[in-house]
Amino acid sequence: MTQSELARGFGRPSQWPKRHVLIGLCFFATFICYIDRVNISVAIIPMAEEFGWSATTKGYVLSSFFVGYLLAMIPTGWLANRFGGKLLLGGALIGWSLFTFLTPIAAGVSLSALLITRVLMGMGEAASFPGVYNLLGRWIPKAEKSRAAAVNLTGIPLGTIFALSTTGLLVNAYGWQSVFYVFGGAGLLFAIVWLKFVHAKPSLHPTISAQEAALLAELEDSEEEEKAPIPWSLFLRHPAIWALIINHFCANWTLYLFLAWLPSYFRDVQELSIAGSGLFAIGPWVCQFVGGNLSAYVADRWIAGGKSVTFVRKFMQCGGLIGGAVMLLLAAQATTPGMALFTLCAAFGVSSMAWAGFACNHLDVAPKHADVLFSITNIGGTLPGIIGVALTGMLVDLTGGYTATFVVAAGINIFGAIVWLLFATGEPILAEADKD
Numbered sequence: 001m002t003q004s005e006l007a008r009g010f011g012r013p014s015q016w017p018k019r020h021v022l023i024g025l026c027f028f029a030t031f032i033c034y035i036d037r038v039n040i041s042v043a044i045i046p047m048a049e050e051f052g053w054s055a056t057t058k059g060y061v062l063s064s065f066f067v068g069y070l071l072a073m074i075p076t077g078w079l080a081n082r083f084g085g086k087l088l089l090g091g092a093l094i095g096w097s098l099f100t101f102l103t104p105i106a107a108g109v110s111l112s113a114l115l116i117t118r119v120l121m122g123m124g125e126a127a128s129f130p131g132v133y134n135l136l137g138r139w140i141p142k143a144e145k146s147r148a149a150a151v152n153l154t155g156i157p158l159g160t161i162f163a164l165s166t167t168g169l170l171v172n173a174y175g176w177q178s179v180f181y182v183f184g185g186a187g188l189l190f191a192i193v194w195l196k197f198v199h200a201k202p203s204l205h206p207t208i209s210a211q212e213a214a215l216l217a218e219l220e221d222s223e224e225e226e227k228a229p230i231p232w233s234l235f236l237r238h239p240a241i242w243a244l245i246i247n248h249f250c251a252n253w254t255l256y257l258f259l260a261w262l263p264s265y266f267r268d269v270q271e272l273s274i275a276g277s278g279l280f281a282i283g284p285w286v287c288q289f290v291g292g293n294l295s296a297y298v299a300d301r302w303i304a305g306g307k308s309v310t311f312v313r314k315f316m317q318c319g320g321l322i323g324g325a326v327m328l329l330l331a332a333q334a335t336t337p338g339m340a341l342f343t344l345c346a347a348f349g350v351s352s353m354a355w356a357g358f359a360c361n362h363l364d365v366a367p368k369h370a371d372v373l374f375s376i377t378n379i380g381g382t383l384p385g386i387i388g389v390a391l392t393g394m395l396v397d398l399t400g401g402y403t404a405t406f407v408v409a410a411g412i413n414i415f416g417a418i419v420w421l422l423f424a425t426g427e428p429i430l431a432e433a434d435k436d
Contacts, residue, residue: 018199018208019139019216023151025198026132029089030155032187033128034259035163036100036121037065039183042167042263043176047107050176055264057111059393062260064115066385068122073382076127077375080134081230084200085371089131090191096124097187104177129378133362134371138201140363141215143304149360150296157285157292157352160259164282230372231430240365241373243423247317247358248381250416254324254351254409256385258284261392262344265402266337283341287349292356295320299356309364309426317357317424318417324351325413332406351413357420364426 040047040062048058080088099121106117132152140148163183170178199205202216235241262284299312327347334340362370362377388409395404 017212018202018205019144019148019212022135022139022198023148025194026135026152027155028190029093029128029194030132030152031159031162032093032155032183032190033096033125034156034159035183036096036187037125038160038163038259039167039179040065040103040118041260042164043171043179045264045267046171046176051107051111055393055396056390057393058264059390061111061114061118062393063386063389064118065122065125066256066382066389068119068124069126070122070379070382070386071119072123072126073130073375073378077130077372078230080127080130080371080375081369085131085134086195086198086200088127088134090195090198092124092127092131093187093191093194096121097184097191099124099184100180100187101184103180103184126375126378130371130375133374135198135200137363137367137370139216141218143300145363146296146299146303146356146360147293149363150293150355153292153355153359154289156255157289160285161282161289164263164285230369231366234429235366235369235373235376238429239423240425240429241376243419244358244361244365244373244377245380246419247321247354247416247424248377249383250321250412250419251351251354251358252381253384253388253412254328254347256388257392257405257409258344258348260385260389261402261405266340283345284348287345288352291349292352295353295356296360310424311426313357313361313364313426314421314424315357316353316355317420320351320353320357321413321417321420323353324348325410325417328406328410328413332403332410358424361424361426365429367428368430 044058044061047053047061053061076088076092099117102117103114103121106113136145136148136152167179170176170182202208202213295316299316302312303309324347327343327350331340331343331347334343358377362373366373391408392402392405395408396402
């Protein structure tokens with residue numbers, strides 16, 4: 001059996017290749033990561049009522065997570081490259097789950113204590129994607145990159161859906177504090193599973209088949225490659241990397257707008273209940289799940305069929321950003337809950353084409369350093385969580401609505417599409433540098 005024939009066996013559950021088990025565990029890590037990140041977007045509604053917070057204060061609480069996330073981004077990328085994704089993400093799971101568990105206690109002490117706890121939780125979650133990308137770079141062959149990245153990213157909408165659908169129920173039944181105790185405890189339990197079953201490289205897996213080991217042999221780092229210095233200078237000067245940084249920022253602006261404010265939007269503008277706001281906010285995430293995985297499947301088929309990786313990445317990224325911008329502008333005009341739900345679902349469904357655009361491009365341009373590169377570009381990706389989430393609260397207080405926030409997000413999408421079209425590539429930039 002050839003390597004290409006093995007690669008085409010991506011979806012055969014009877015074979016249970018070890019790389020598919022790894023992808024599944026990465027998905028669950030991302031799933032838990034986003035449950036813990038999103039639950040406060042619903043829980044903050046009763047929290048704000050209990051503590052008397054304004055929309056601006058809510059914005060500070062929601063954005064404080066991203067301060068820690070940003071501060072730890074580069075260090076966790078370096079740690080992933082130095083020590084591997086297994087140990088880094090295992091420790092991170094323990095850390096962010098613990099601070100999730102401590103959130104109600106901190107809120108009862110003071111606003112400052114809550115903000116510090118959320119910052120520390122953000123520092124823990126900063127290790128999630130560098131850890132995952134370190135493992136994907138060592139376990140996933142070229143023909144499966146889009147789908148592998150998409151399966152992991154599926155943890156974002158599914159974790160969000162789970163959090164939105166259960167957080168309101170937990171709040172109504174047991175109080176908002178229960179949300180953090182339940183999900184924080186679940187993360188600590190999963191950390192045990194992660195550390196037991198994840199292996200840093202195929203060669204370290206005790207039961208991997210000879211066929212799969214042969215398929216993945218070319219991904220194994222040699223001793224010299226492992227000791228090769230990280231090309232920081234090249235990363236910081238290459239136009240394609242700046243296109244990645246900017247597009248990580250642009251794509252995440254809409255992501256974090258939806259993560260943090262969608263339940264409040266349906267509560268404040270469409271006048272739904274707390275539980276109804278959480279449930280109504282699920283729709284866009286279902287569409288992201290479908291659209292993201294479908295676009296990744298199409299992207300891998302196109303690449304396998306001979307289309308250039310650069311063309312595929314540009315088509316998916318620009319199509320997602322421009323289509324999402326159009327639907328966000330329509331959402332700004334929505335006057336009923338049904339119309340708001342339809343336009344926001346369409347906006348997020350189309351935007352998820354970026355899963356096969358920028359989101360897996362790190363594995364294209366720098367497969368051996370995708371962990372570090374992700375940590376660099378995710379600095380841009382984290383800024384919307386700080387600036388955008390807080391700015392939304394200020395705009396809501398100033399304008400009395402969400403129209404301005406949708407218009408701003410649409411403009412940012414268009415800007416990102418232009419940059420990506422001009423400067424992005426799907427080819428390894430280290431190979432380009434070697435030719436020069």
